[in-house]
Amino acid sequence: MTKKKVSGTQKRLIPAYIFLIIMAFLSVFPFYWMISAATNETLAVARGKLTFGTYTIENYKNLLAQTDLWGAMKNSFVYATAQTIMAILVCSLAGFGFELYHDKAKDRLFGILLLAMMIPGVATMIPLFKMISKAGLLNTVWGFMLPAVSTPFLIMMFRQNSRNFPTEIMEAARIDGQSEPGIFFRMYFPIMRSTYAAAAVITFMNAWNSYMWPRIVMTRNQAQTMPMLIANLSNGYKVDYGMLMMGVLFCSVPTMVIFFVLQKQFAEGVAGAVK
């Protein structure tokens, strides 16, 4: 009887499994293709070869010969890390302030902040470029990260998740003589660590993958990032797809590592968990 019931449930799940298998295949296949293409010569990639080839070393050597791969990797890493640290610090402070020092004026200010989310980035591109150029910050890490240090999305995320922050701890800390910055760094920071992890993953990925803004402010070759380097390889009359995919592979690895390392905290942070 039980056996029959289980098999009935399993049967009902078959369409769901088929759907999930198809979706999983669609998600994973581009990664597989990227890796297999990085091991093949350009003509084989152009002709749609999907199996692994023997051109891995050649593609890597060509990539090193034609581009400043490690320079771009270093730049991307430095810019993305700096932006991540600054953005989560600034936005968590703002989210903390909006939620835990709550009043009506701050609500109105928060409303204005949310309106800023509706303005498309390209609309502010020219004034931002003008500001950064006048300040002499082109080709610097500051020029790269300043426009993205405070984002309405991250502030909103910290504010929403701060609703689960136990305010009694703040009261107790104040009675024990803790200062307000002390409460933020010693209480809020460790308790909200899963939100920080989620925010760090999101910011790092955005910073690592950003293309339009760096293309505008990082005008020197020495300042170029990985997405810029790949874009330089992907356009032209004769594209070496094997070498290009090797570059894409290098560009993808850091974000994948960061995501897998912080996967658990990311899921908790997005769900708004508090430890």
Add this chain to the structure above:
Amino acid sequence: MKKSLVAMALIGAAAVVMAMPAMAEEHKLSVYAWDPNFNIPALEGAAADYKENVDPDFELEILTQSGSSDVETAVTLAGNAGDYSELPDIVLFQDHYIQNFVATYPDAWVAIEGADIDWSDFGEEKLSYSIIDGQHYGVPVDNGTAIFAYRVDLLEEAGYTIDDMTGCTWEKFIEVGEAVKEATGKYLLCMDGSGNDLMYMMMQAEGGSQWKDGEPYITENETLKKVMEVIIEMGQKDILYLGNDWTDYTNNTIQGDMVAGVMNGNWIIPTIASVPENSGKWELTSLPTLEGGEGYAANGGSSLYITSNCDNVDLAKDFLAKTFGGSKQTYDYALTNGGVITCCLSAGESEVYGEGIEFWNNQPIYADIVAMSGKVPIIEQNDYHYQLRTLLGAAVVNCINGSDLDSELAGAEEQIRFQMGL
């Protein structure tokens, strides 16, 4: 005494160190360029040429961009911000766009008047893009002359040779196309369906344009209509293959051996030549025409322009004049290392250009292309070239699928006029 000597030596050293960057700047230029396999090796060759033969301290900083659109974005951004200080000394710029950019941002450019360049040594059609209000603004880099490349082995299977194709009518071309399709199963012509340049090149080969006095010239244009009819007939008879996009065109259609003929700007040569097993099977010639006789056209190409942010305009002019302005050394290097073909007619007479190329059945294709570039007729251009190309490309596809040509052309004309605000 000793102390004062040391102090003087230190001051002297400091003065030398402080003067060094300024001295270095006097011999340095920066340039925006794209394509590490094409334009950038050409610029590297030019820098080495100038350093070796003119200025041993010369340095060219090549700021790599992902494509021509990056350079256009940079100029647009600087122009809209009213701040050209971040532009490099020189930019590589697409021919079809430059007139629009000079008109929109006149402060961004410096005319190359007074440079020691023999302009009569360049194809007139190429120069027609970079001459604005009678002044030269650009020095040509690559040659966009259109070629018609044929697989001679496949033509032979159908009973034809490349001589039958040189100067033939489009009517004859369709006849050969049908024979090739029957004998080999391959298309005799292909194009990127989303960026269809066929009608533009075919029109230029006839000496006609889709523009007249700055306005679209479409529904009343009998030549355009005939050209469109030929394209539609080729599509319906399965002689012409229109790829879904650029990648489909290059990877599947050309490199995937679906075709016996390719017609495009000569920059398509590296794509054709990247299939080693086809070595010796291709040859190239000029374009067919409606009434017969060799047709010449150009598609694409770019030139170098000096920006208003250039502090050393004399150096920039001299560099351009003594390299891309006619140096055989620069052009030979650009050809052998980047496949860039010059439109400087005398540079095309060098030994390197005259060499037979094994892949092309030992045809001296580079000398042939330079010779063709001198015969390309000048036709009226317009800033809305690419927008009209898209509309006419869509009209071709609709007509192949059964739509009426007249109504499609009327629709295209209406839309382009709307886009132009006419």
